[in-house]
Amino acid sequence: MSHTTYSSTTIPALTIGLDLGDRLSQAYAVDAAGTCVEERAVATTAAALTAFLAERPPCRVVLEVGTHSPWISRLVALFGHEVFVANPSAMYGARRRRKRNDRLDAEFLARQGRADVRLLYPIQHRSAPAQQHLEVLRARDQLVRTRTAWINHVRGAVKALGTRLPAASAEAFPTRADAHVPDALRPAVLPLLTLITTLTTAIRSYDAQLEALARTTYPETARLRQIAGVGPLTALAFVLLIEEPTRFAHSRDVGAYFGLVPRLDESSTLTPQLRITKAGDPLGRRLLVSAAHYILGPFGPPCALRRHGEALMQRGGTNAKKRAVIAVARKLAVLLHHLWRHQLTYDPQHGGASRAA
Secondary structure (H helix, E strand, O other): OEEOOOOOOOOOOEEEEEEOOOOEEEEEEEEOOOOEEEEEEEEOOHHHHHHHHHOOOOOEEEEEOOOOHHHHHHHHHHOOOEEEEEOHHHHHOOOOOOOOOHHHHHHHHHHHHHHOHHHHOOEEOOOHHHHHHHHHHHHHHHHHHHHHHHHHHHHHHHHOOOOOOOOOOOOOHHHHHHOOOOHHHHHHHHHHHHHHHHHHHHHHHHHHHHHHHHHHOOOOHHHHOOOOOOOHHHHHHHHHHHOOHHHOOOOOHHHHHOOOOEOOOOOOOOOOOOOEOOOOOHHHHHHHHHHHHHHHOOOOOOOHHHHHHHHHHHOOOOOHHHHHHHHHHHHHHHHHHHHHHHOEEEEOOOOEEEEOO
């Protein structure tokens, strides 16, 4: 999701604030004068919300981002209403109001949306197909993280008895570890090794599915994979998370979208160095950082991105390597967007690109 554009700041005839709950959602409607004209609870189901939206003329509907906001925002737009999805972290700041409940939240959304939608810091949800395809990536990520946790558990359990398991890739770990597990631990560990093998098979199935998806549905990922270290997963995640490259007027804004820029807390005399914001999608940011590690690692080929990171590391200072990796990840995100939006061919030696024929 990203900040969206809004049509105007004209006060609508009717503005509805919709505080979404898992089972019940609270609606609060105000007219152009700010007078409350309706308050009611609506079941958070497609049928109930369809009935609620269909009986009203076109109006402005405001809701907060959340689990249900993607499909509900699409449902609202389907009935011709103007929909805005508010970003609560930006809207409320560091601290939320002390006095709040569903009714007050719905009223707050309605009045903020009536006054000026810019106060909502509205975001734009992805399309349904992009969201569905992104869930395949997220499911694979869950399996990979679970497999890593189980492998670490097995290594720790064996180490506690004075034995070390040999180094091995995640795919080869069950086979190599089986011969070195102490007899006393075999009843506890062998079922885990079997499950790790099962997870590996499932991950390979996801990999094949995602490779086919990138090749057939998202051919633009091939252009992004020109950069060493950017594989099908990173390219596909980048395309799905942004979805439409023209959403960003400038490629440099993509670094902030993935939370790879430092926080800002300046005053007239102080400009402290802060950690990155970590805004946006954690999976996309993690894949970009992983690609940056490869670019700066022993197998990364000579290129402008690598030279940029090495120059930062040579400056030294606290956490020089970590800072360099984040800087390369941010520069990589900007470059990927630039290649994608302008349909360019990557030039690794000069860090730029040339117009594709």
